[in-house]
Amino acid sequence: MVLQVFNTMSGVEEEFKPISGNRVNIFVCGPTVYDYSHIGHARTYVAYDVIVRYLRFKGYSTFYLMNITDVDDKIIERSKERNTPPLTLSEEYTREFYCDIAMLNISSINLFAKASEHIPEMIDQITRLLEGGYAYKVDGDVYFDISKFRDYGRLSHQNPDELKKHRIEPDPRKRNPGDFSLWKSRSRDELGWESPWGWGRPGWHIEDTAITETYFGPQYDIHGGAIELVFPHHEAEIAQAESVSSKRPMVKYWIHTGMVNVRGQKMSKSLGNFVTIRDVLRKYSPNVLRFFFISSHYRSPIDYSEANLENAHESLRRVVKAHAEAASALRDARSAEDRNDLEFSKVTAESRRRFMEAMDDDFNTPVALSVMLSFSRRLEAYAHLRPAKRTLQEGLSVLRDFASILGIDLSEARVEQPEITDALIELIVELRDEARKRRDWATADKIRERLASLKISLEDEPEGTRWQMKV
């Protein structure tokens, strides 16, 4: 079967064929590390983790590179508020990000490349853009001249003449309002590096193209990121990379993930509905969160709500239970096979075919998941029928393949862990109720405060205390 991939550049599904043989180079925009990652990031990273797992399953030798933006205005602002050096702050959040990634069972990334460790490569690329006449200096700043790149707007399907007028980074010295920064001059007491244009730091877009050129050269197979990065970020990347190398396309397939809404609204700090990965993982296991994400297609917007996570949890429980029962039925399985077993073998083969067909159709995980769910029901039913060992093993191994492509852990412990958390909170609430009955207000208040700091709020009502996790 041939993998079809939706390419943002062409706006249609295309047959996937790597640039060079069996090798796939994929780059995905990583986080700007000035805060904890939110579930929008998590959705994106889980999506590419599944995509890379599937590419490897299909036999592509895949190198997955992700950058870490640890030099950025937002980081510098935050570091001033906190009175911490910017690189100390970004290092702290880089560690938190690695931790989130590991918790989400994202294990497919080969290399993380930090912007701060690739400054010479960025300076070199900017120098070549200046030499080629694609960029210009104004005092210590360097801008990309978008009128020099004919295809500006091609990815976001916008008119280049309109984009020239589209004002970003207001600076009256720019040639076109839409020109973007390659190098920002800064005073010497600020975070910066020495460059041919004086002390300063790189613009955001040049970080990615300097990093991808270093590891992949001028052209590579897949570039990923959230849909809101298409303009101006990815458009700017194309302009830089193709101008500097005169090779096009810089990227063969552009793959973008959809947005995450929270209870029907766009997630934003000002609306107060900002949900971090940590918030969710206090209540649900990473497995449940992954299951929730992949129950939508990676390009569709998804709506985060407790009800949707509960549904994911329920479905996941069924798969885990089916897997556990099938595994334990292996012990008493027969060695002879009869017609029943042959029937089930056909179900296994057909389910496998339908799962792969869904994944080949632009990584259609919701369809793949539904195949996995119905197959696990059939497997469980078969396991109860005095199954044949070889047939059962075959079924189990197909279910395990599905789970490993989707990055789902089928061991029960990881699914049921939040149940233990719930039980522990209930125990603490019970102990507090007993303290209140003894009129031990000091202990009761202490427990309430400590739980509040963990975002667990308590409400004392006549019939008892109710607790709630603030997500």
Ligand SMILES: [Zn+2]
């Ligand atoms: Zn990027």
